[in-house]
Amino acid sequence: MSMPALSVRVARKTFGGLVAVNDVSFDVRQGELLGLIGPNGSGKTTLLNLISGALKPSGGEILLGGQPIGGLAAHHIAQKGVARTFQLVRVLPSLDAEQNVMAGAVFGHRRTWGAEARALARELLHRVGLGGREHVPVSAMTYIDQKRIELARALASDPRVLLLDEWLAGLNPTELQVGISLIDELRREGRTIIMVEHVMDAIRTLCDRCVVMSSGVKIAEGRVEDALSEPEVVRAYLGDEDA
Numbered sequence: 001m002s003m004p005a006l007s008v009r010v011a012r013k014t015f016g017g018l019v020a021v022n023d024v025s026f027d028v029r030q031g032e033l034l035g036l037i038g039p040n041g042s043g044k045t046t047l048l049n050l051i052s053g054a055l056k057p058s059g060g061e062i063l064l065g066g067q068p069i070g071g072l073a074a075h076h077i078a079q080k081g082v083a084r085t086f087q088l089v090r091v092l093p094s095l096d097a098e099q100n101v102m103a104g105a106v107f108g109h110r111r112t113w114g115a116e117a118r119a120l121a122r123e124l125l126h127r128v129g130l131g132g133r134e135h136v137p138v139s140a141m142t143y144i145d146q147k148r149i150e151l152a153r154a155l156a157s158d159p160r161v162l163l164l165d166e167w168l169a170g171l172n173p174t175e176l177q178v179g180i181s182l183i184d185e186l187r188r189e190g191r192t193i194i195m196v197e198h199v200m201d202a203i204r205t206l207c208d209r210c211v212v213m214s215s216g217v218k219i220a221e222g223r224v225e226d227a228l229s230e231p232e233v234v235r236a237y238l239g240d241e242d243a
């Protein structure tokens, strides 16, 4: 079997006395779309933060294509090939759409510059549904369009692993269908993606496998329908309106 795209090995993160990520391990295969799910506060975003370098692990190791990346600075991890979107969108508000996406091309994994970066930014803006809006200031765009910008910026670096943190949250039903199709297209072109998501229909439609967390612990892993029917997962979600 080929080397996993990403391996999380006994990853741990504590905040004072709180164990937000409690010795979690799993692999993400090349070209796989892995769902990372669990009730609110179960540690999903913290785990993405450990992978992207936004937070330093308290223990364990994270390997990108077999190379340790755990604890490196976020910009180093980005250059090595991990790109992400954020639960609360982070764009460069004083720049226009095209400049925001170009930033991903210039500072990311596969670096492109000048005209090449601009052409790539235009192509990606078109792809996420923002064709023709290259020069709109991002601060004048809706939240949903800013999310599209973030995705285009992440793709501009041609990442080895793409992390999506609730990218579908807040979309209306029509936008949701468009968003699911877009992620499906990325999956079909062979991108390796970890997707944190509460929209279960999207997880069921899109994901090859999922990892389920509860209170910082991995409580299940496997094919989505199998994992969701495990008694511990059902218990974890009981009373949670997202289940």
Ligand SMILES: Nc1ncnc2c1ncn2[C@@H]1O[C@H](COP(=O)(O)OP(=O)(O)OP(=O)(O)O)[C@@H](O)[C@H]1O
Pocket: 015, 018, 020, 038, 039, 040, 041, 042, 043, 044, 045, 046, 047, 087
């Ligand atoms: N910087 C921090 N300092 C202290 N505690 C934190 C910090 N970040 C997260 N936590 C705590 O760690 C736990 C896990 O939070 P996390 O945001 O990772 O959960 P989540 O599964 O992503 O939740 P949600 O689905 O609501 O986004 C929570 O109890 C949260 O309050």
